[in-house]
Amino acid sequence: MSLPDHVPRQAIALTYDGQQAPTLSAKGDDQLAEAILAIAREYEVPIYENAELVKLLARMELGDSIPEPLYRTIAEIIAFAWHLKGKFPAGQDPDAPPVERDITARY
Template identity: 40%
Template sequence: MATQDRKKAAALKYELNYDAPIVTAAGVGYLADKIIEEAEKNSVPVVQNKELADLLMNVDVGSNIPEELYNAVAEVIAYIMDIDRLADRR
């Protein structure tokens, strides 16, 4: 299987006082599976977005996301916040 066809995953952390979200983990194949497994085990939302995952793979772990990814990541954060709000209503 070619590398571009293997599963990729990146984990982000964002809090209101941050300048930008931080990449906390990134990996391909087995490591991607482990990142997703840990997220699910800790009730962290998982959003599938292949294009964004591809771009986040180029960001060093521990670094802020680059400005060109702000809009795409903001959409993901807004989506997760909407899911959280809906879950709170139940």
């Protein structure tokens, strides 16, 4: 058994308005994936790489909301991306010390 010489690259983009669940706004393989990533870089959108998550989200249709089981995962990615850009939700103090909590616990 041999591995293929070329593993297709996939990319997805999500749109989030802060009110509704994030929606799939773009998806593509190979050249289209590279174009999606190029646009993200051009607009300084943080890029998060996770092949398994992309495979799951790429099954969706454009405009679909992310499935509920992925809410927490996507929320953490969006929060981290906001943090990287120096953005914080209204009412949050960016200078407050971090709060430790058990991330393995079910809420």
